[in-house]
Amino acid sequence: MVELQVRRSMAAATALLAEAGITSARTDAELLAAHVLGVPRSGLMLATAMTRAQAERYEALLFRRAARVPLQHLVGAAPFRGLEVAVGPGVFIPRPETELLVEWGIGALPAGATVVDLCSGSGAIALAVASERPDTTVHAVELDASAATWLARNTSGTAVSVVCGDATSADALADLDGLVDLVLCNPPYVPAGTPVEPEVADHDPGRAVFAGADGLDVIRGIVARAASLLRLGGRLAIEHDASHGDAVVRLLTEDGRYEEAMDHVDLAGRSRFATAVRGSGPGRGLADLQS
């Protein structure tokens, strides 16, 4: 058996990925090595050698990563709040920043709450809520057929129930109107034409990323739909583009059915998501409320 020194091959791998413009070159080189060796990243400290077969596999994965295939597609999963969510072509890769939205949502959630994840993609948000708060009932809505296949796969065997449909339509979970305690949503929100990294442009589905000229097309529909789903006092959180904090708070306020609309920043001070509480105002959607 021919063996390759892990440390030596990882140094070369890091250089290859850095040359391809990958800023997280060392991390990616380590995560791919750990994947090939079948150990957690922390286990690399103890790994001294790769077999020839492992080295060949590692090299093949490195070349694909250098071609800007997302790391998560190569290893087949993305970490999200302690879970491993299966991902691949046809579904958006969950991002660590979305964990903040979940953190806010499950804080102060009443026992036995009904929770809805709109624009669910892989189901990362729904799965995290269901796993961290098993007392809740969680519903997930996704429009895209390919993403819905991943969603069905990831939620199979869990308590999350799935609907394939337009989350902005009055038909989506219509039987839950006025009954939902919490709506969480990470919708597409990038303005059309915005330059994005090759991993996003070539591998995240366009429908998962872009949302019209100003990036707010889907958010407008979600603000309206969530107001119908929520019970009085129920809460909504929507992730948005860093430049859209004021715009989303304005949409929530102008709807007329929300109170306490506010924006939230991450630890770096970057505007990340907006929240609001369902108030008693009839809002602009009076007909919607009376139907």
Ligand SMILES: C[S@@+](CC[C@H](N)C(=O)[O-])C[C@H]1O[C@@H](n2cnc3c(N)ncnc32)[C@H](O)[C@@H]1O
């Ligand atoms: C940014 S991705 C987020 C996926 C997942 N929530 C997450 O955080 O990883 C947005 C998702 O919304 C879906 N989507 C776009 N428009 C939609 C709509 N009108 N109704 C339901 N889902 C929609 C896309 O297909 C995509 O899966």
